[in-house]
Amino acid sequence: MTDATAEAPVQSAHDKALAALAARKDAILTAMLPDVAFDGWTDTALRRGAEAAGFHSQEALAAFPGGALEAVCWFSDWADRQMRAALTETDLSALKVRERVTLAVRKRLEILTPHREAVRRAGSLLALPQNAARGPQLVYATVDAAWRAAGDGSVDYNFYTKRLLLAGLVTATTLYWLDDRSDGLSDSWAFLDRRIANVMSLGKAIGQVTGRADKAAGILAHIPSPARFLRHLRGAGAV
Incomplete structure (x- = not known):
């Protein structure tokens, strides 16, 4: 044997x-x-x-x-996995990269829509000083999953700068989505479409962050932190 x-x-x-x-x-x-x-x-x-x-x-x-914090991290991972599963059931071959990324972000938010208050309270927990490092890690995992689901095959500095650019979009869109009361969340999807157009047009900005993006640890320092949520979540009460 x-x-x-x-x-x-x-x-x-x-x-x-x-x-x-x-x-x-x-x-x-x-x-x-x-x-x-x-x-x-x-x-x-x-x-x-x-x-x-x-x-x-x-x-x-x-x-x-790890208690509640570990559960929050698992919640984010669960949403990422649900997003990937939803995309595997969709024919992406006819979609442009921009459309695939937009769909990935939208699918994740649709999956989380029944749990928006849980997302709000998760943001509050992650905004606490002792949890500050976890937020950017979770955002990075989400945007990495979205780019991979979109078929991203980059291996150079584009790999990291694409994720940096998308991180800002995911954070901003999530903030907008949390307070969206429009029918069918139509305002959120319009907001997402506008922001993704900006992100995809920022290819020329890649060179400006090349020196920072040679390692994952470098990009984590520039990914938006859930601390940005804190001002919007103060009314949520205790976490």
């Missing part, structure tokens, strides 16, 4: 365990979202979510040992 053969069952069991944990976290997250809208991102909401999902309340902190 080769080493690779001997390791295969262990790896398979490990993958199954990770998949089971992810499924449990998804179940708890989606079950807790209605409580988050009223009670914020709290350990109490986590425990209620676990119970609503059919688990013992203690499973909440076992699944999310």
Whole structure:
């Protein structure tokens, strides 16, 4: 028996365990979202979510040992995964890159629309000083997922500058969307269309940030932080 053969069952069991944990976290997250809208991102909401999902309340902190902040990060990851899944069901071959990116951002916001208050309260939590580093990381993950879903194959500094430009758009559009009361969120989609036009026309600006974009760590310093949400979220109450 080769080493690779001997390791295969262990790896398979490990993958199954990770998949089971992810499924449990998804179940708890989606079950807790209605409580988050009223009670914020709290350990109490986590425990209620676990119970609503059919688990013992203690499973909440076992699944999310980092507590509410970890749940918020998982919420963002969940939305990214839902966005990618929605795009795989869409024929993107006839769409231009601009249209694909626009669709990716719109799909994500559509997925989050039933949970806008949870998004608002997540922004408040991420705006706290002790959580300041997490916000840009989550925004980066989202714009990276959007560009990849759009078929971006860049490997040079364009890889990072595209994400930097889109990060500003995602942040601004999310702020607009949070307070949009138009029918079918038509104002948000019009806002998104206007902003994406600006982003796609900024290719000439890439050279201005080339020196900053040679590493992911460099771009994170320039990605908008959820601290920008704070002024808009003060009325949301405790998180």
